[in-house]
Amino acid sequence: MTLRNTKVTTEIHHLTVSGIQVEVIRKDIKNLHLGVYPPSGRVRVAAPLVVSDEAVRLAVIGKLSWIRRQKTKFVRQPRQSQREMINGESHYFLGQRYRLRVHEHDAPARVAVRGIASLDLFVRPGTSAGQREAVLLRWYREQLKTLIPPLLEKWQPILGVQAAAWGIKKMKTKWGSCNPASRRVWFNLELAKKPVQCLEYIVVHELVHLLERHHNERFAALIETHVPHWRQYREMLSQAPLGHEEWKY
Template sequence: MTTEVRDLTVSGIKVEVVRKDIKNLHLGVYPPHGRVRVAAPLVISDDAVRLAVIDKLGWIRRQKASFAAQPRQSQREMVNGESHYFLGQRYRLRVHERDAPARVAVRGIASLDLFVRSGTTADQREAVLLRWHREQLRALIPPLLEKWQPMLGVQVADWGIRKMKTKWGSCNPASRRVWFNLELAKKPVQCLEYIVVHELVHLLERHHNDRFAGLIEAHLPQWRQYREMLKKAPLGHEEWQY
């Protein structure tokens, strides 16, 4: 597929324009700093892109302000007392050094126990926690797929979990493969369900158009509430790039 990438500045806002073999123009604002990206058909001129951006300036500025106001965690040091999130709940990390296999356990409603061998680095400790996050998502996602696939009349061929820079999920309708962002383990479970539905609906409608919004609205009327929960939940420390 032919793809052309260039930057434009519209009313003081830097816009990345990606031209490719598509039929419609799509505009998005992405975390963590509100990067603006336009995916446009190859035949659309710069002036047409500028007009499309100007038409959405109010919405773009609101999105950028929302990202700027969103709480953000600092780089995690993986030490006692540090705050970590799991399914929307904040926990205090308790590190235990023991000569045993590494593991993670939730203690009560406020503590997250991390068991590691003596001398492990912060990166190694974080890797243990991320592996645990992945295991939790692997247990949480199948029941949601089993619930929503028959309701929507779709079936994924495969799904997976990975760290993603700008999206909470992605879907390839052609291969019917769905990916979920590992960061979803930190968010409320309702947010995970919203992303599951969102990606499954892409098997019915590839684009974020009126039909797509109508399908989500019909099956998950609370989706806007869940999306706002996702926006308000603290972002990780990563410097995400599109």
């Protein structure tokens, strides 16, 4: 389940349910939404203003098995160490693991894939780790800008929808997002590291939100019809190593 920040938050507090800390956000919304978020399985509930703490507690208890499974997945999911951007470091592109090879040269920075195992990073002498990482992230963004348009061109006529705009940004709790009102779609920069099938699944997922805003039965049926192997791709996303982040909320 996904928490969408479409309303103004009015109250935030915490409950402990069966030993699990739950962040409760009361908002001017109609339905209760429960989510479990990386990196450690933080549990958050967005609840309508009229819903009591006891009702929130009962809703969490009803989902305890699912919550614990999600928390366990996040704990077990491999994570990359903090990036030093040095020779031999592992980096990922489209699901493939590459070893970084740093080359210092007096020319504009660039990135190139060498064969099936090496990712060459060309930077000027004296470039810091942060500057090197910025070069790599810019390259990831460029790759997604090339990969996403053909997927949109493929799926928009199939689904009978048209996004008004789309973009790429770093997101910590979602692979993508969609604002049906503005018809704007966003994709997580981290998708450049994941298998291309996962990218296509997220493209379809967000476009389907232009037909159905909520993750309800209709939404699930549309995804099942158009991406019958979506559970496999979702699992691939959950198993792929997470990028290092100083997670803050």
